Amino acid sequence: MWRGGSNTRTCKRRFFSSPTRSRHHRPPYICRLHSRGSQHLKAMAEVDHLAAERATARFDVEEMKVAWAGSRHAVHVADRMARLVASDPVFRKDNRTMLSRKELFKDTLRKAAHAWKRIVELRLTEEEADLLRQYVDQPGYVDLHWGMFVPAIKGQGTEEQQHKWLPLAYKFQIIGCYAQTELGHGSNVQGLETTATFDPKTDEFVIHSPTLTSSKWWPGGLGKASTHAVVYARLITEGKDYGIHGFIVQLRSLEDHSPLPGVTLGDIGGKFGSGAYNSMDNGVLRFDHVRIPRDQMLMRLSQVTREGKYVHSNVPKQLLYGTMVYVRQSIVADASKALSRAVCIAVRYSAVRKQFGSQDGGPETQVLNYKTQQSRLFPLLASAYAFRFVGDWLNWLYTDVTQKLEAKDFSTLQEAHACTAGLKAVTTSVTADAIEECRKLCGGHGYLNSSGLPELFAVYVPACTYEGDNVVLLLQVARILMKTVSQLASGKQPVGTMAYMGKVQYLMQCKSAVSSAEDWLNPDAIQEAFEARALRMAVNCAQNISQAASQEEAAGFYERSPDLLEAAVAHIQLIIVTKFIEKVHQEIPGHGVKEQLQALCNVYALYILHKHLGDFLATGCITPRQGALANEQLGKLYAQVRPNAVALVDAFNYTDHYLGSVLGRYDGDVYPALYEEAWKDPLNETVVPEGYHEYLRPLIKQQQLKLSRL
Numbered sequence: 065m066w067r068g069g070s071n072t073r074t075c076k077r078r079f080f081s082s083p084t085r086s087r088h089h090r091p092p093y094i095c096r097l098h099s100r101g102s103q104h105l106k107a108m109a110e111v112d113h114l115a116a117e118r119a120t121a122r123f124d125v126e127e128m129k130v131a132w133a134g135s136r137h138a139v140h141v142a143d144r145m146a147r148l149v150a151s152d153p154v155f156r157k158d159n160r161t162m163l164s165r166k167e168l169f170k171d172t173l174r175k176a177a178h179a180w181k182r183i184v185e186l187r188l189t190e191e192e193a194d195l196l197r198q199y200v201d202q203p204g205y206v207d208l209h210w211g212m213f214v215p216a217i218k219g220q221g222t223e224e225q226q227h228k229w230l231p232l233a234y235k236f237q238i239i240g241c242y243a244q245t246e247l248g249h250g251s252n253v254q255g256l257e258t259t260a261t262f263d264p265k266t267d268e269f270v271i272h273s274p275t276l277t278s279s280k281w282w283p284g285g286l287g288k289a290s291t292h293a294v295v296y297a298r299l300i301t302e303g304k305d306y307g308i309h310g311f312i313v314q315l316r317s318l319e320d321h322s323p324l325p326g327v328t329l330g331d332i333g334g335k336f337g338s339g340a341y342n343s344m345d346n347g348v349l350r351f352d353h354v355r356i357p358r359d360q361m362l363m364r365l366s367q368v369t370r371e372g373k374y375v376h377s378n379v380p381k382q383l384l385y386g387t388m389v390y391v392r393q394s395i396v397a398d399a400s401k402a403l404s405r406a407v408c409i410a411v412r413y414s415a416v417r418k419q420f421g422s423q424d425g426g427p428e429t430q431v432l433n434y435k436t437q438q439s440r441l442f443p444l445l446a447s448a449y450a451f452r453f454v455g456d457w458l459n460w461l462y463t464d465v466t467q468k469l470e471a472k473d474f475s476t477l478q479e480a481h482a483c484t485a486g487l488k489a490v491t492t493s494v495t496a497d498a499i500e501e502c503r504k505l506c507g508g509h510g511y512l513n514s515s516g517l518p519e520l521f522a523v524y525v526p527a528c529t530y531e532g533d534n535v536v537l538l539l540q541v542a543r544i545l546m547k548t549v550s551q552l553a554s555g556k557q558p559v560g561t562m563a564y565m566g567k568v569q570y571l572m573q574c575k576s577a578v579s580s581a582e583d584w585l586n587p588d589a590i591q592e593a594f595e596a597r598a599l600r601m602a603v604n605c606a607q608n609i610s611q612a613a614s615q616e617e618a619a620g621f622y623e624r625s626p627d628l629l630e631a632a633v634a635h636i637q638l639i640i641v642t643k644f645i646e647k648v649h650q651e652i653p654g655h656g657v658k659e660q661l662q663a664l665c666n667v668y669a670l671y672i673l674h675k676h677l678g679d680f681l682a683t684g685c686i687t688p689r690q691g692a693l694a695n696e697q698l699g700k701l702y703a704q705v706r707p708n709a710v711a712l713v714d715a716f717n718y719t720d721h722y723l724g725s726v727l728g729r730y731d732g733d734v735y736p737a738l739y740e741e742a743w744k745d746p747l748n749e750t751v752v753p754e755g756y757h758e759y760l761r762p763l764i765k766q767q768q769l770k771l772s773r774l
């Protein structure tokens with residue numbers, strides 16, 4: 065093989081004879097290796113593996129792209145934007161992990177400015193601009209500006225306030241962030257300490273940070289970029305504390321970007337992983353009696369009059385949390401993107417990589433053919449599709465609820481909260497774990513930055529924490545489940561995603577009719593088992609809480625919270641399975657597309673059943689034998705997915721630029737790319753490392769001296 069060939073040896077020998085050559089002035093032998101060698105290497109590389117893999121697909125990949133993206137139009141626009149970004153040198157990202165924090169931040173500012181320039185020059189639509197940002201693929205202040213600052217003003221500002229502030233934000237005449245979390249409190253929003261005290265003498269609010277723990281801490285874009293923030297603070301007027309409200313506060317001068325009087329702010333410091341989320345300037349902010357005009361309180365939900373009287377509109381106070389609900393639903397859509405990227409890398413590389421099994425000098429086995437590899441990887445592939453479809457549904461739900469709210473119908477607010485909170489928690493936790501699993505599925509090379517997986521993991525994991533810690537959010541779902549169970553006795557029919565609980569009589573005693581592995585392919589069998597498990601777990605929790613008669617209900621809830629978490633997860637998994645089944649029931653064009661989605665839907669459901677078998681058995685929804693049959697069917701489904709695996713990840717339609725992984729390259733030409741990438745590392749800029757003369761040489765010489773004395 066080329067890896068052990070003479071070129072490598074030549075290369076090593078010459079390196080040691082030349083102490084300080086830079087990679088920009090590569091010696092001729094390296095150029096030879098890379099020009100003559102790369103053709104030679106290409107010929108020998110395993111590019112054909114992916115071509116052969118693609119030939120075994122039993123469905124129309126182009127039509128699967130449509131099913132994944134949602135429409136032919138969506139495929140077309142995404143494709144155009146991805147290529148626009150990939151072909152623009154300003155958007156290169158292969159060097160990102162090697163930049164210092166300062167360089168990375170400046171690079172982010174540059175990319176954001178260039179993206180905006182292209183958006184304006186090309187007169188991109190909002191849909192196109194959103195995709196462009198996604199493909200630039202570098203967290204930055206613009207995410208918070210568009211993703212939270214603008215939505216907060218839209219959702220909580222009066223028409224007059226929107227009219228004043230949104231045009232400024234739309235044209236980047238101001239840059240905004242979302243300053244809610246404090247050093248002392250994040251999850252407990254009602255516990256925030258920053259105050260906004262109305263001063264009727266001047267018709268102003270005085271924004272103040274009374275303690276160290278009241279310092280705003282974490283807001284993205286705050287540290288260095290933002291000129292303004294929506295700040296959440298306790299509203300105090302006429303001596304009374306009315307709780308948390310939102311205020312638009314200018315932080316920096318629009319002339320020279322210096323902090324305004326009374327404002328102290330900066331970046332909170334480096335975060336997990338190299339590159340990754342360090343492109344974002346998460347910030348700290350303190351106010352020392354900063355005055356803002358009264359009309360900078362976001363007054364759609366409640367107002368303070370000129371005289372200082374507090375007036376609350378006749379709407380639920382939870383509408384204050386609307387921006388978080390909006391972002392949580394977009395995070396579910398993001399989960400399918402992050403997961404599908406990791407899975408795309410792991411599937412393609414597993415098809416290229418070979419280990420063991422060579423017979424008579426023949427080729428070794430593709431690691432994708434190992435049943436263990438399939439049983440770890442295919443459920444993640446199925447989850448990517450499952451999250452995609454549930455994300456689409458959640459987006460529909462969010463739009464529907466928003467329209468109802470406009471019409472002053474608040475009946476679906478609780479449903480929106482439970483679904484966004486629960487789906488955000490489950491999809492982000494699964495995705496974070498799955499990216500790490502994909503790294504392991506890629507063996508040692510998965511640990512290299514050039515695999516793209518370490519950076520993806522480091523960027524992604526905070527999703528389990530931001531926009532609501534996942535445990536805190538699941539406990540919100542559990543509370544709504546307990547409320548629903550308690551209302552069943554009074555005959556109140558649950559609605560929306562809780563409607564199945566109305567079948568309580570049946571679901572509490574039903575027994576699965578499955579008697580063969582194939583029976584588990586029946587969506588009704590799956591649906592019933594998942595409904596019965598979720599309901600029984602919730603009812604068990606409710607009974608345990610009420611049986612602790614000596615305790616207050618809240619204390620019982622606290623005692624049972626680990627079980628309640630599991631009940632909430634079971635309910636959310638039921639929603640994901642249900643929405644996947646509903647998707648597959650729709651008309652889906654394209655040869656074999658529906659069949660593949662059907663198989664993935666079954667993989668997803670049966671994998672969850674297998675993983676949580678304890679729940680299904682303990683609640684008596686299925687028997688151990690039926691559990692074994694589900695596992696048997698799962699094995700058969702993996703075999704069905706195997707010839708389609710590479711084509712199923714091709715359907716995500718990701719460019720090599722967006723994937724950012726030498727292991728996940730479309731052409732499968734992995735080894736030359738890995739080899740090439742290694743030389744780009746700054747350590748290889750000189751053949752003899754810096755520090756050799758200070759530390760290595762004296763050490764070696766000292767040891768040699770000692771040895772010579774022996």
Ligand SMILES: CCCCCCCCCCCCCCCCCCC/C=C/C(=O)SCCNC(=O)CCNC(=O)[C@H](O)C(C)(C)COP(=O)(O)OP(=O)(O)OC[C@H]1O[C@@H](n2cnc3c(N)ncnc32)[C@H](O)[C@@H]1OP(=O)(O)O
Pocket residue numbers: 183189190193194197206207208210211242244245250251252253254284382383385386388389391394477478481529530531532533536540544
């Ligand atoms: C033209 C150019 C275009 C360019 C295009 C560019 C486009 C760019 C787009 C970008 C897109 C997306 C970018 C995404 C980037 C993401 C980056 C991450 C940034 C991170 C930000 C943050 O983290 S912000 C801070 C988030 N903080 C939290 O999430 C805090 C969590 N805590 C809470 O939410 C609450 O404290 C609580 C829910 C845990 C508790 O609430 P509370 O104290 O009020 O008490 P209760 O539990 O008693 O609840 C009372 C009552 O209210 C109900 N309820 C609670 N929450 C809600 C809700 N949200 N909605 C509705 N109802 C709610 C609860 O159920 C209770 O009901 P009862 O009936 O009374 O029981």
Ligand SMILES: Cc1cc2nc3c(=O)[nH]c(=O)nc-3n(C[C@H](O)[C@H](O)[C@H](O)COP(=O)(O)OP(=O)(O)OC[C@H]3O[C@@H](n4cnc5c(N)ncnc54)[C@H](O)[C@@H]3O)c2cc1C
Pocket residue numbers: 208242243244245248249250251252281282283284341346526529530531532533534535536539
């Ligand atoms: C990368 C990143 C970006 C962010 N961007 C922003 C931003 O732009 N704007 C902004 O305002 N904020 C932002 N945040 C802050 C984020 O919203 C909070 O960190 C998040 O809401 C979690 O709150 P916390 O840090 O207070 O965690 P804590 O609540 O302190 O959590 C610590 C632990 O306690 C547990 N816990 C807490 N409460 C309970 C409970 N009731 N029951 C059981 N367990 C509990 C949690 O599960 C967790 O294990 C960001 C955070 C990160 C990491």
